Amino acid sequence: MFDKRIIGDRLHHVFQNWPKNRQEGKKLSRQTTYFLLAAGLVFGTGAAAFAQQFTGGIRGTVSDTNGVIPGAAVTLTNEATTVPRETVTNAVGEYNFPALAPATYTIRTSLPGYKAYERHGIRIATQQFVTLDLVLEVGTVEESITVTADAPLIETSNASQGGVLDRQSLEDLPAPGRNAFMIGVTVPTVLSVGEPRFNRQQDQMVSSQLSLGGGGVQANNYTLDGVPITDMRGFPVLNPTIEAIDDVKVQVHTFDAEMGRTGGGVFNTTARSGGNAFHGTAFYQDRPVWGQSLEYFSEKRGATKKSSGLSESFYHLYGGGVGGPIVRNRTFFWGATEGYRDQVIQGLSRTWPSARQRVGDFSATTLNGAPVRIFNPYCRDGIVNSRCPASGTGSLATGGEFVNAIIPRDHPAANPVAFKMASYWPLPQGSNENSLPNVDTTVNLPDFADMLTFKGEHKFTTNSSLSGL
Incomplete structure (x- = not known):
């Protein structure tokens, strides 16, 4: 186990003398390199330790008809990248390949005096731990047993x-x-x-x-x-x-x-990760207007695709992915993208002010069948002020109520800005003033989004790699 204090002292010494070493044209010693690597492992893996596991594994025993075989060489190869991992069975004939990235693998084992055993198409999924026992037969190494199609492996090494x-x-x-x-x-x-x-x-x-x-x-x-x-x-x-x-x-x-x-x-x-061969996918989806129909009640009203706004709608979905080697057997990539462009037509029912209402005349307006009553909010305190006169409509004398629900434009409580804004409001389609919708229209609702992902992976050795997404 590394002592962090020793590593820290060594790093301080290295960087303190870095300019001197550089001027003298010296390179870092192998010992210093080991200390730098150890420091990265000690200080840099703390965050990764909290990540939940997504890699899988495969383990098992190598045996013959007489029992387990220690010292047998076992090689596991990623079929996409051809990067191998090697191990040797222990004293009780067990082998183990932990931390396997999800992929399809080939396993091979051999030992002098036995036929080589090879099995293809072993799929290791996300956090899948497979137990696979290998049985060797007596023979020469030149002879081999190859399994290319077999029953799917049952996961028995995971409690999930x-x-x-x-x-x-x-x-x-x-x-x-x-x-x-x-x-x-x-x-x-x-x-x-x-x-x-x-x-x-x-x-x-x-x-x-x-x-x-x-x-x-x-x-x-x-x-x-x-x-x-x-x-x-x-x-x-x-x-x-x-x-x-x-x-x-x-x-x-x-x-x-x-x-x-x-x-x-x-x-x-x-x-997804790339391999030694280039692969790519692409897709496109469209929803043409000619293949769409109006709603049932729209057709009954005699609407058309143009009058209903359906002719202006569209939907385009597209995307794809591509991956392969940057350096064969060493560095790989996979990039993918997806996006869409969409516009739908939505029907709206709204209540807009009538021509009389926008000039302050609510005398014909009803609410639930009863005439509306409008009061001056500035008279609620029962005190005459600059916006609550003593007499007249909307005054203290009427209890603040506007007579016949009409708000005069020259009333001190009236807001000229509000009257001006109301004059620009579009006229409703209907003439009703009963607080029910008097406008039926459609609006275009555009929508779009794009996504881009990229994953790179580099194999340092057969037992170490680095990937980023």
Whole structure:
């Protein structure tokens, strides 16, 4: 274990003498480099320790017909990046590959005197821990046993319960608003109670209206590559585009020690990564006006697409993703984008002032069938003042009431600015003055949003890597 005080003293010495070393043209010694690396590990991993786990793992034993085999070499290779990881079975024949990024792997084991064993297509999903025991047969190393198709592996190393939405599910299943979290309703005991209309990429509220395993609504946790993206209200701060997601593990019942923070379930999301081959996707969706129809009652009124405003509506949804190698077998990237342009027509019913009302004449105005009465608010104290005269309409003599509900323009309580503003108001379609709507119209409601994500990954060695999103 490193002593932070020793590392701190060493770092102080290094940086204090840095100019001198540079002038002399000297490079940092290997020992100094080790201290810098150790300092980064000690001081720089504190924040990562609090991140919830999204990586998986695979472990098991290597054996033959007589029992376990210690010292057998086991190699696990990422099929997309061809980056291998190697280990050797311990004294009891066990091997372990922890902290595996979600991907598809090939495992191979060999030992002199035995046939090499190789298995392809091992899918490790988000926080999936698989136990796979390998059985070797006596033979030469040149002989091999290759398994290319087998039954899906059952996860027995994890206490959490739920389901995984893999790439195939994310692409095939219907997603309201292309919201990956909403596809979680396909997992048993996941229920949505939100308003299904509001599911755009910027609508975090609806995607949080989910109950997992009978848990509370807005009591779930959302993570992206192990980092919580849940705010204090229980909303995800973003809805990542499906083009940028590798899979989503919907953990209905979380019994693992690293899971917490909320009382409900967890949407454990892994961002998509690139590989040694370039891949890309693209999509476009349109809702042409010619394929839409008017509402039933609009047709009965004889409205047309033009008169109703439907002809001016549109919807365009677009996006895609691309990824591949920057440096083969070493550095990879994946970028994705999604956006939409939308305009809908909404009908409005409003009550606008009539020609008489805008000049202060409310004598014909009724409310619930009864004539309205209008009072001067400046007379409520029962004292004559500059805006409450002693006599006349709207005065102290009438109790502040305007006679016949008419407000004279020259009354001291009248506001000339308000009269001027009312004169610019459009005239209503109807002549009724009974406080019911007298205007039926439509308005255009434009809406748009864009999203861009990028993930880079670099492999330093077969056992260490760095990724950023």
